Amino acid sequence: MSHLGYAAGMDSFQATIDADGRIEPRDAMPDGYRKTLIRQIAQHAHSEIIGMQPEGNWISRAPSLRRKAILMAKVQDEAGHGLYLYAAAETLGVDRADVLDLLHSGKQKYSSIFNYPTLTWADIGAIGWLVDGAAIVNQVPLCRCSYGPYARAMVRVCKEESFHQRQGFEILYTLCNGTPEQKAMAQDALDRWWWPSLMMFGPPDSASTHSEQSMAWGIKRHSNDELRQRFVDMTVPQADVLGLRVPDDGLSYDEEAGHYRFSEPDYTELYDVVKGNGPCNQERLAHRVKAHEDGAWVREAAAAYAEKQALKEAAA
Amino acid sequence: MIEPLWEIFVRSRRGLSHTHVGSLHAPDATMALRNARDVYTRRQEGVSIWVVRASDITASSPDEKDEFFDPAGDKVYRHPTFYQVPEGVEHL
Numbered sequence: 001m002s003h004l005g006y007a008a009g010m011d012s013f014q015a016t017i018d019a020d021g022r023i024e025p026r027d028a029m030p031d032g033y034r035k036t037l038i039r040q041i042a043q044h045a046h047s048e049i050i051g052m053q054p055e056g057n058w059i060s061r062a063p064s065l066r067r068k069a070i071l072m073a074k075v076q077d078e079a080g081h082g083l084y085l086y087a088a089a090e091t092l093g094v095d096r097a098d099v100l101d102l103l104h105s106g107k108q109k110y111s112s113i114f115n116y117p118t119l120t121w122a123d124i125g126a127i128g129w130l131v132d133g134a135a136i137v138n139q140v141p142l143c144r145c146s147y148g149p150y151a152r153a154m155v156r157v158c159k160e161e162s163f164h165q166r167q168g169f170e171i172l173y174t175l176c177n178g179t180p181e182q183k184a185m186a187q188d189a190l191d192r193w194w195w196p197s198l199m200m201f202g203p204p205d206s207a208s209t210h211s212e213q214s215m216a217w218g219i220k221r222h223s224n225d226e227l228r229q230r231f232v233d234m235t236v237p238q239a240d241v242l243g244l245r246v247p248d249d250g251l252s253y254d255e256e257a258g259h260y261r262f263s264e265p266d267y268t269e270l271y272d273v274v275k276g277n278g279p280c281n282q283e284r285l286a287h288r289v290k291a292h293e294d295g296a297w298v299r300e301a302a303a304a305y306a307e308k309q310a311l312k313e314a315a316a
Numbered sequence: 317m318i319e320p321l322w323e324i325f326v327r328s329r330r331g332l333s334h335t336h337v338g339s340l341h342a343p344d345a346t347m348a349l350r351n352a353r354d355v356y357t358r359r360q361e362g363v364s365i366w367v368v369r370a371s372d373i374t375a376s377s378p379d380e381k382d383e384f385f386d387p388a389g390d391k392v393y394r395h396p397t398f399y400q401v402p403e404g405v406e407h408l
Contacts, residue, residue: 024378026375026377026378027378028378028379073358076354076358077358080354080355080358083340083355084338084355087338087339087340088338090321090339091339095318096341097318149338152338153338160359299319299343302319302342302343302344302347303319303343305343305344306343306344306347309344310344
């Protein structure tokens with residue numbers, strides 16, 4: 001405890017934030033800052049590991065050994081990203097097991113995008129290109145988040161995500177230069193994933209509940225609508241290269257502003273999927289809980305072995 | 317059953333020191349090393365890994381950082397820039 005007590009720590013919290021410095025795990029911080037970060041980092045971690053499911057669905061059916069090896073590496077990365085993030089959340093004083101319980105009991109959410117099914121191989125391309133593309137737009141500013149462990153985890157994640165997006169684009173580019181049926185499959189995937197991808201940036205600024213405080217704390221650097229615009233500006237020219245049509249009749253380029261104008265996504269769908277009514281909500285959560293329970297014997301065996309070795313060492 | 321927390325340090329290449337990269341849970345040191353390899357060196361980020369039980373680390377307290385690091389505060393003469401070098405003097 002400093003001689004000035006708790007208040008001195010709080011002053012230095014605000015001073016650090018104001019100077020665009022980084023807050024580290026054992027620094028004094030307001031309760032709300034800690035809670036907001038725990039919630040955000042935990043839900044980010046949940047999204048990474050739930051996100052393994054829609055893609056894992058296609059590992060055994062990947063069209064070539066090369067595609068299969070790439071997809072396995074990508075899904076393994078998502079597991080790793082989940083672990084970086086759970087570790088970052090734990091620096092704020094929560095236990096990973098408790099945070100996982102909150103996911104399993106449905107008390108904490110994950111990104112709604114993973115509640116949509118992967119119906120064809122082109123969906124794996126669309127996820128890499130659009131979903132990982134949107135994730136990168138969201139995550140790059142988080143590399144400068146005011147909380148050190150979260151920012152550092154994001155630097156690692158962003159480095160790794162860039163191959164994810166490229167492999168997705170490559171899958172679609174190959175399909176688009178294949179047979180008419182393959183190109184139609186790619187178009188169908190874009191038609192289904194475009195709007196859910198736009199919704200990944202969250203509700204419009206006018207309806208976003210957490211944004212203002214998060215901006216003031218340096219957790220969030222740009223508004224939802226700013227990031228959504230950035231994503232559309234990046235992605236539409238890429239769709240042109242693929243020769244695919246973005247499924248938005250209201251899409252046009254505003255020469256003067258240098259931005260694409262696009263229609264507003266149907267946010268009632270977003271709220272509905274968040275509430276649990278997406279096509280795959282129940283399946284995703286049930287699978288996660290089952291994987292956790294099925295793996296219990298491995299954790300127990302490893303713990304029993306560690307205990308036995310420790311006893312042996314103590315006796316020697 | 318609570319798996320202990322381990323702090324992970326990776327030497328990225330020979331000639332550099334081990335750097336903290338994050339943490340993970342594992343039942344023992346051997347498993348911690350294997351998990352650290354899979355979590356933190358999937359792209360050949362390291363040539364050597366240290367794992368340390370988080371509970372074995374003693375850290376300075378951020379609350380005391382002013383007093384704790386105070387002694388170095390008024391000793392600017394420990395830096396070469398403190399000294400005036402007369403014009404024309406080289407290799408000093």
